Amino acid sequence: MDYLQGLNEPQLEAVTTIEGPLMVLAGAGSGKTRVLTMRIAHLITNLIDPFHILALTFTNKAAKEMKDRVAKVVGQSEAKSLWMGTFHSVFARILRSEAHYIGFPSNFTIYDSQDSVNVLKKVIKELNIDGDLYKAKKVLGRISQYKNNLITVKAYFNNPELIENDERANQKHIGLIYQKYVEACFKNGAMDFDDLLLRTNELLTRFPEVLAKYQDRFRYILVDEYQDTNHSQYLIVKALASKFENICVVGDDAQSIYSFRGANILNILNFKKDYPDAVTVSLEQNYRSTQNIVNAANVVIGKNLQQFKKNVFSENEVGEKIKVYRSLSDADEAAFVASNIWQLHNSEQMNFDQFAILYRTNSQTRAFEDSLRKKNIPYRVYGGLSFYQRKEVKDLVAYLRLLVNENDAEALFRVINFPARGIGESTQNKLIVFADSQNITVSQVLGNLGQFAPTLQLNNGIITKLADFWAMIKAFQVMLKDENAYTVAMEVAKRSGLIKTLKDDQTPEGISRVENIQELMNSMQGFIDEQQQVEDGDSSLSNFLENIALSADTQKDKKDDNTPKVSLMTIHLSKGLEFPVVHLVGLEENLFPSFMSSSTREELEEERRLFYVALTRAEKRAFFSYAISRFQWGKITDAEPSRFLSEVDSEYLELINPALESRFMNHSGLKSNIFDEAPMGETRFFKKKEPKKSLERDEPTIIPKNLKPVATAKIINPSGSSSQDIEVGDRVRHDRFGVGEVQFLDGTDPNNIKAKVIFQHEGEKNLILKFAKLTKI
DNA sequence: CACACATCGCTTTTT
DNA sequence: GCGATGTGTG
Numbered sequence: 001m002d003y004l005q006g007l008n009e010p011q012l013e014a015v016t017t018i019e020g021p022l023m024v025l026a027g028a029g030s031g032k033t034r035v036l037t038m039r040i041a042h043l044i045t046n047l048i049d050p051f052h053i054l055a056l057t058f059t060n061k062a063a064k065e066m067k068d069r070v071a072k073v074v075g076q077s078e079a080k081s082l083w084m085g086t087f088h089s090v091f092a093r094i095l096r097s098e099a100h101y102i103g104f105p106s107n108f109t110i111y112d113s114q115d116s117v118n119v120l121k122k123v124i125k126e127l128n129i130d131g132d133l134y135k136a137k138k139v140l141g142r143i144s145q146y147k148n149n150l151i152t153v154k155a156y157f158n159n160p161e162l163i164e165n166d167e168r169a170n171q172k173h174i175g176l177i178y179q180k181y182v183e184a185c186f187k188n189g190a191m192d193f194d195d196l197l198l199r200t201n202e203l204l205t206r207f208p209e210v211l212a213k214y215q216d217r218f219r220y221i222l223v224d225e226y227q228d229t230n231h232s233q234y235l236i237v238k239a240l241a242s243k244f245e246n247i248c249v250v251g252d253d254a255q256s257i258y259s260f261r262g263a264n265i266l267n268i269l270n271f272k273k274d275y276p277d278a279v280t281v282s283l284e285q286n287y288r289s290t291q292n293i294v295n296a297a298n299v300v301i302g303k304n305l306q307q308f309k310k311n312v313f314s315e316n317e318v319g320e321k322i323k324v325y326r327s328l329s330d331a332d333e334a335a336f337v338a339s340n341i342w343q344l345h346n347s348e349q350m351n352f353d354q355f356a357i358l359y360r361t362n363s364q365t366r367a368f369e370d371s372l373r374k375k376n377i378p379y380r381v382y383g384g385l386s387f388y389q390r391k392e393v394k395d396l397v398a399y400l401r402l403l404v405n406e407n408d409a410e411a412l413f414r415v416i417n418f419p420a421r422g423i424g425e426s427t428q429n430k431l432i433v434f435a436d437s438q439n440i441t442v443s444q445v446l447g448n449l450g451q452f453a454p455t456l457q458l459n460n461g462i463i464t465k466l467a468d469f470w471a472m473i474k475a476f477q478v479m480l481k482d483e484n485a486y487t488v489a490m491e492v493a494k495r496s497g498l499i500k501t502l503k504d505d506q507t508p509e510g511i512s513r514v515e516n517i518q519e520l521m522n523s524m525q526g527f528i529d530e531q532q533q534v535e536d537g538d539s540s541l542s543n544f545l546e547n548i549a550l551s552a553d554t555q556k557d558k559k560d561d562n563t564p565k566v567s568l569m570t571i572h573l574s575k576g577l578e579f580p581v582v583h584l585v586g587l588e589e590n591l592f593p594s595f596m597s598s599s600t601r602e603e604l605e606e607e608r609r610l611f612y613v614a615l616t617r618a619e620k621r622a623f624f625s626y627a628i629s630r631f632q633w634g635k636i637t638d639a640e641p642s643r644f645l646s647e648v649d650s651e652y653l654e655l656i657n658p659a660l661e662s663r664f665m666n667h668s669g670l671k672s673n674i675f676d677e678a679p680m681g682e683t684r685f686f687k688k689k690e691p692k693k694s695l696e697r698d699e700p701t702i703i704p705k706n707l708k709p710v711a712t713a714k715i716i717n718p719s720g721s722s723s724q725d726i727e728v729g730d731r732v733r734h735d736r737f738g739v740g741e742v743q744f745l746d747g748t749d750p751n752n753i754k755a756k757v758i759f760q761h762e763g764e765k766n767l768i769l770k771f772a773k774l775t776k777i
Numbered sequence: 778c779a780c781a782c783a784t785c786g787c788t789t790t791t792t
Numbered sequence: 793g794c795g796a797t798g799t800g801t802g
Contacts, residue, residue: 059791634793
C-alpha cells in the first residue's frame with residue numbers, strides 16, 4: 001500500500017472511503033487529481049473489478065492524465081477495462097451500442113457547434129423567418145439551454161410559461177425552430193453535443209432494462225469537477241448511481257466558472273440533500289502557492305455569498321506581495337509584462353515555461369504576442385480556433401463523414417459543390433425540396449437518379465454532374481470496405497479535387513491550408529497506429545471521426561519543438577494548471593468583470609470565482625496589471641481598475657509604479673516631457689527604450705490622454721497632400737513588402753525620419769518615411 | 778461562379 | 793480592428 005504514503009489525513013480519508021456517497025471538496029492546489037487517481041488505484045487494489053468502475057471528467061486531457069497515472073500504480077492491464085473518459089465520449093459510446101432503442105443509427109454523426117449553427121441557419125431560412133431576429137448562434141444557445149435542462153420539444157410546447165417567456169422576448173418562433181432543428185438532426189442521423197447527454201437521459205428513463213444494465217455495470221462512479229456539471233449530466237449520474245450509491249464527486253464550488261454554458265453550481269451545493277448519508281471530506285491545505293497568494297485569493301472569494309465555507313491555507317513560504325502595475329494602455333501593459341518576464345528570466349534563470357499570462361478575453365492576446373515577439377521571447381497561445389474547425393480540415397472531414405453516414409445532409413451539402421463542380425445553389429435547393437416532397441433523404445435521391453431524374457426538372461448536364469458526384473462517393477465507400485481509413489482519406493483528398501484546389505492557392509494562407517490537410521492525414525495515421533497497437537482497438541474511420549468530434553485539440557498543427565515557452569491563455573483555459581509566475585492582466589471594470597456579466601449578483605460571483613481561479617494558478621509570484629485606456633473594437637476606451645483589485649486587502653499588494661500614480665492623478669493634462677522621464681516604472685522594469693526624437697518636444701501642446709505612450713513621432717506623408725500620424729506600434733502597408741509593424745521611428749528632420757518596420761513576410765526593413773509610401777492600416 | 782465590397786457583431790467555451 | 797458572412801456585379 002505504498003501508494004497511500006504521503007497523503008495527508010483528509011486525503012487519506014477520501015481515498016479509502018470506498019462504499020457509499022462521498023463528496024470531496026478540494027480547494028485549489030490541494031492535490032485533487034492525486035486523490036482521484038489514488039482512490040481508483042485503491043478500489044482496484046481492494047479487488048474491485050475495474051470493469052465496474054466509471055470515472056467521468058470534463059476534458060480529454062484530464063481523462064488521459066488520470067488514466068496514465070492510475071496505470072502507473074496498478075499496471076497497464078488492470079487499468080485497461082476501466083471506463084474513464086469525458087461525459088460526452090462515455091455516453092457517445094453507450095449511445096452507439098444502444099442507438100436502436102431511440103431510433104438512431106449506431107453510426108450517427110456528432111455535430112460540433114459549427115455544424116449545429118449551419119443546420120439552424122437552414123431551418124430558419126426554410127421556415128421563412130426573419131434571420132435578423134433569430135440569429136442562429138443565439139438560437140442554438142437557447143436550444144442548448146433547453147436541452148441541458150431536459151426540456152424536449154414536447155416539454156417546451158407543454159409549458160405555457162416557457163412559450164410566454166419567448167414571446168415576451170420577441171422570440172415566439174423559437175419552439176418551432178427547435179422542433180425543426182431536432183427533426184433535421186434526426187433525419188441526418190446526427191446528434192449535437194447536448195444530444196449526447198439528453199438522449200442518454202432518454203435512453204435511461206424510457207428503457208428500464210438499459211438503465212439496469214448500466215447500473216449493474218457501473219458500481220463505483222467517480223465524477224471530477226462536479227461543480228461544472230449541468231442538470232442533464234447530474235440526472236444521468238444520479239440515475240446510474242441510484243442502485244449502489246457508490247458515488248464519489250470531487251470538486252470545488254469556488255472554481256465553478258462554466259455556468260454560462262449550463263453548469264449548475266447547485267449540483268454540488270445540494271449533494272448532501274441528494275445523499276443525506278454522504279460523507280464530506282474537505283481538502284484545505286494548498287500545496288501549490290505561497291501564503292500571500294492563498295490568503296489574497298481567500299479574501300476575494302470570501303465576498304461571495306453562495307459558497308461552502310472553507311479554510312484553504314498554505315504552509316509554504318509567505319512569499320512576495322502581489323505586484324500591481326498600472327499602465328497607460330494595452331500596449332504599455334504588454335510591454336511591461338514582456339520586460340518583466342525578460343528580467344526574471346535573466347536575473348533568476350527562470351525558463352520561459354514557468355510564466356503564464358492570463359486574460360479574460362481572447363482579443364487581449366494580440367498585444368502580448370507583439371510585445372513578446374519584440375523581445376524574442378518564445379510563447380505559445382492556447383485556445384483560439386481549434387484545428388478541426390479550420391475550413392479546409394472540416395471540408396475533408398465532411399467528405400469522410402458522408403462516407404460513414406450518407407444521410408448526413410450537413411456534410412453532403414458542404415462538399416457537393418466543393419471543390420466547385422457546377423452543382424450550384426438552385427440545384428441544391430431543388431434536391432432538398434424534392435427529397436422533402438417524397439419524404440426521403442437527399443442521399444436516396446442521389447442514389448436513385450435514374451428513377452427520379454424525369455421528375456426532378458433538372459437538365460441532363462446537371463444530372464450527369466450529380467451522378468458523377470454520387471458515383472465518386474459510392475466508390476469511396478466501397479474502397480472503405482477493403483482499405484484502411486488513411487488510404488481512403490488520401491484518395492478522397494486527391495480524387496475530390498480538394499488538394500488540387502488548395503495547392504492552386506500559393507499565398508502563405510493557401511500553403512498553410514495544404515499543411516493542415518497533411519497534418520490531418522498525419523494525425524489519422526497516428527490514430528490508426530495507436531489503435532492497432534492496443535488489444536481490441538478500433539482503427540475504423542468512424543471511430544476516428546468520433547474521436548476528433550469529441551476533442552477540441554487546438555494544438556495539432558503546431559510543430560512542437562521543446563523550447564520552453566511562455567503560456568498565453570484565457571483564465572477559463574488555465575483551470576487545473578499551475579505556473580511559478582502568473583501575470584493576470586486587463587484587470588479593468590467591464591473587461592474583468594466582463595461588461596456582459598456585471599448586472600446580476602450571480603454573474604458577478606462567477607466572475608469572482610474566475611478571479612479566484614486565475615490567482616490560484618500562481619505558485620510563487622503573481623502580477624496584476626490594468627490599463628487606464630485600451631483599444632477595444634477599434635476605438636480607444638477609457639477604463640477603470642477592476643473592483644476585484646480593491647477587494648484584495650492591501651497588505652497583500654504592492655504598487656510598483658507610484659511615480660505614474662501621482663503624475664496621472666492630476667488631471668491637468670499630460671505634458672510631452674512626461675514621456676522622457678520613465679513614467680511607467682521604466683527605471684525599474686524597462687530596459688531603456690529606443691531614444692526618441694519626438695517632434696512633440698517642440699510643441700508644448702497638451703497631449704491627449706489617450707495618446708499611445710509609445711508614440712515617438714509624427715510625420716508628414718511624403719505625398720504632400722495627405723498627412724498621417726504614424727506611431728510606433730502602428731500596422732502599415734508597403735507596396736512591395738506588404739503588411740508590417742512600425743518598431744521605432746528615428747530622426748528630427750521631418751524630411752529624414754527613418755522607420756524600422758518588421759514586415760510579416762519580408763522581415764525587418766529600415767525605411768525613410770519620405771520615400772517609403774507607407775499607408776497606415 | 779468568382780470576386781469585390783458592405784455589414785455585422787463582438788465574453789468566457791472542457792464537449 | 794477584424795473576421796465571418798452576406799449581397800451585388802461582371
